[in-house]
Amino acid sequence: MALARARGLDARALARTRTRTRNVARVIGGGPRGGSNDADGRAWRDDVDDETLAYVRKASTASSFEERAFGDDVIGEKLLRAMRVQWTHGFASTPSGFPRCTHGFGEILAGMQPAACDLILRDVLSGSTSVLDPFAGGGTTLVCAATLGMRAVGTDVSPLACFVSAHRCWRPDETTIDEMVHRASAARDLAKSAEEQSVESDAEEAGDGGVPRAWRRIRDALRASNGGVSGGRVDESLWFCMSVALQRTQKSQSKARPRKGKGKRSGGSRGGEDNADIFYKVVEEYADRLRQFRAMCSTCDSQAPDAEIHNIDVRRFKLADEAKVDAVLTSCPYPAVYDYLSFARKVRAGSGAVVSTSSPRSQGPTSSYVNTVVPGDRNWPKEWMEGEIGSRRALRSDPYAFRDAWQREQEEWLEVVAHSLKPRGRACIMVGDGANIDTRASMVSAAEKFGLKTLAGATMKLTTTTESGNVYNQARTEHLILFEKH
Structure with a gap:
């Protein structure tokens, strides 16, 4: 109230200003640095008032x-x-x-x-x-x-950042993409057929940073399938896709209101089998994106290294x-x-916890992310803390x-x-x-x-x-x- 009076606004006017700001943030993703989560940018139109919609249409022009x-x-x-x-x-x-x-x-x-x-x-x-x-x-x-x-x-x-950018810049050939999708399919089938482990050892919990229970079967299935023809590069791409899949389910759960009398489930809507399907769909999407990226690069007169x-x-x-x-x-x-580094640690300990450190040690720009074991005492290596x-x-x-x-x-x-x-x-x-x-x-x-x-x-x-x-x-x-x- 004191702030409102100092700026010449009454409490109701200040509340309207804040509501407008929240609506606009939802529509344009928090301002010009945000963005709509939907593919065509139209999904928000059903849940905003006409006044806000008119404002955003105006704000979207130069x-x-x-x-x-x-x-x-x-x-x-x-x-x-x-x-x-x-x-x-x-x-x-x-x-x-x-x-x-x-x-x-x-x-x-x-x-x-x-x-x-x-x-x-x-x-x-x-x-x-x-x-x-x-x-x-x-x-x-x-x-x-x-x-x-x-x-x-x-x-x-x-x-x-290096882990994500390296996988966005990857340009595998069709044989390698097919291997990635095939191994994802095999891991999905193995996860669905495996019995759910009800208890994990304390050492494994600490080493993995606390992987949600519903994701442990697909994680274990991926570990069992490591070491294909293309070796570590395909291994890393599958761990990358799993972290993306877990991240998406966690975000969708945080937006969903739990049913009365029931809390949020950990890492998936209906348990391990559904999460295996979610993981496989993410791999298929990634494969399609990689194909489009490679096709775009091939249109150049001289292909970039x-x-x-x-x-x-x-x-x-x-x-x-x-x-x-x-x-x-x-x-x-x-x-x-x-x-940025605090965010990186949060992601590595959250959706990134599924990334296995049991594979042969990674080399190159992704090595710090893949090789680091999430510490139980927040005592991260210095490359996660400095610079x-x-x-x-x-x-x-x-x-x-x-x-x-x-x-x-x-x-x-x-x-x-x-x-x-x-x-x-x-x-x-x-x-x-x-x-x-x-x-x-x-x-x-x-x-x-x-x-x-x-x-x-x-x-x-x-x-x-x-x-x-x-x-x-x-x-x-x-x-x-x-x-x-x-």
Whole structure:
């Protein structure tokens, strides 16, 4: 009430504002960084009021966003077009008509809209044959680059991000895909025929991080089928699909209200047999997505090499002179918005608990995720705890030092970007404001120190003005900035 009076609003007006915000968040996925969970973006229309629907229709057009370009007019307009796509569709799904490939398959915290990423690569960074994403996340830039025939390099400090992006960027041949589906079918049949184990040993519970009981039969069936013709790569893809299947069932259960007198079931709606079918359907979906991704890549005049993915803090990453890239495209961490490593640990201990550590030790970018045993005492290895830039945890730990630390971190990773680019190479970076930091000014200042000249940029806002004249941000201000190395 005191807050409402201070802003010139009565309690009812404030409640209406909050309701509108919640409705809009449900419709457009929490603002421009969200996205509809349905394939065609229309499922929400049945459960929102007409006023909210009219508002969202208006907000989905470019004129509803407060947009501004700066720098070169032609480039600025191209950046604005990409930002309109980003804000209209969010990051979690692909627009109708845009190839899904492997985009959005697997749990990740945030990312760039695939259609916006594709537009930037084609329209803003056209002519580039290689690209680096220093904050690869779920691999959106890497997948889009591959479909355009570009060599792609990605780094990320999060083991979860590297695990997901590696499986999104995988391009197996048809024989390998068939083997994956066949082994999934065999594991499903074995899980259905097995007797459910009522008791698990304490050691197994601790080692698996607590796999839901309803998923243990299909997990054990997969363990029994490890070691096919293609070895570890197919093994990992099946564990990846199982973690996706478990994640989806857990999310659907969290939304469903338990029946009166009965609590939520653990990890599945009707027990192990249904979960085996859910797992198999996820594998079939993944196989279809991989086929589409491979087909998109095959349309290029020269097929791109497999993406290079490195599980490393970008500030410790260095490309050899002969491996430098023409372009950089990334959506970097926003100040004090997320805790990516905390999220990675949560997923590994949750839906990722089904990933077996009993197989031969994994190599490459997925090794930290696959080889790590979920600790029972929260004493995670240091690669799961250190190296994150601009985390929300850092702001909570020392609010007074956060701004200076943020600026120092920007300079450190932008120095790597400058070193990784060829002369006249370009870097397109998406960043949002947070913690009362103007990230556009912060980034431009840091980039100039390493010979990165600002060519153009675009800024997007979405605000609302109350009857009393007060202005509120309805979405985080975001910038898309293009630099060139001199």
